[in-house]
Amino acid sequence: MDARQILKDHITKSVELTDAQFDGFYACFKHESFKKGQMLIREGDAVTREYFVLSGCLKTYFLNDELRMTILQFAMPTWWASDYDALYNRHPAAVIVDCVANAEVLSISTDDRERICHEIEAIGHFFRWRTNRGYAASQRRLLSLMTNDTRKRYEDLLEQYPTLFQLVPKHLIASYLGVSRETLSRLYHSSR
Amino acid sequence: MDARQILKDHITKSVELTDAQFDGFYACFKHESFKKGQMLIREGDAVTREYFVLSGCLKTYFLNDELRMTILQFAMPTWWASDYDALYNRHPAAVIVDCVANAEVLSISTDDRERICHEIEAIGHFFRWRTNRGYAASQRRLLSLMTNDTRKRYEDLLEQYPTLFQLVPKHLIASYLGVSRETLSRLYHSSR
DNA sequence: GGTCTTATGTGACTTACATCACAATTTACG
């Protein structure tokens, strides 16, 4: 399945567009390929684009003063990624986005996004819908982090994204869950 | 300052509207008053509205199986509140929204919001802008929760929202920070 | 296919915070 079709399937889940409207939308995107380990966003970068994943997997992470990694999110196919704080508030990137595996992405700039939203209201609706869902997901994750113990959060992640455990090394999953790799190892083996 | 002017000041921070456009937008809202302790959203409710705070303070919280409270957010004047997961994903409320102090709010339904966004593109832009910022704030909070220790998170909150510490009992702030009220008390007294 | 790098597992020890119980202080209400 090609890039255009993947995006079309994704967007038509929530809005109806004519072919001409979709063509106009698709024309805003740049198609890019990255190798495992390559960075799409470096700390300190001006962030003007967000990325829709076609294949592979990205991770968005923060490095603290001791260079300890904390993963904010993964992005599998049909997920979006950027440093959203930097993107929306127009300041330099504080997090890093790179490839856990070779990836192909479509990227769009904020200016193009706002222009096309202005021209085609259904695209505006799509982006409100998508950001609303992202916000709700983020709130659920916050809640889970504050109310569930380590084992529960691990089990919930395993149940909700089993493929993540195949795509991604466990020490990265530990970092996403906010636990040490030793703790994740212990949870993993006591649940089998 | 009256309700209409507060909302107008709020929205014109990010978009320009004609008076007629703003009138159309303002007409979508219902003006409501609540007493301290009153609930705007109960667990299990169908959620169809979100609330813009004019005065007072709200809290959004979750009760676990042991009826332990975890506060997801506060809402002071010019902040918005709802159960966003339930609102956007159309399922019953899993969290509760009530008043920490007597409050006046403007509320708008999702249907009215989407209709007015469709009619006036600038309103669509406003809501994308607002949800984008909310999403970025939520990501920052997630990051802080996972990378900073308890003292740092407490000190950051005190610096960023000093008035919250005047408006809200400390045991509620502890619940928002995800620590026990004893731990917050200890941090509070060792930082003076 | 061998070697180097990365990932994972495990045991021992440390620690930040929760919990519990009780006391003191502050706030709210009649």
Added chain:
DNA sequence: CGTAAATTGTGATGTAAGTCACATAAGACC
């Protein structure tokens, strides 16, 4: 203004998870 309720403070104790160090296994690369 007095009393009851709510909030906050404090000491002692327990525990889940982190850290450290080392070993083993798996994966990547030449």
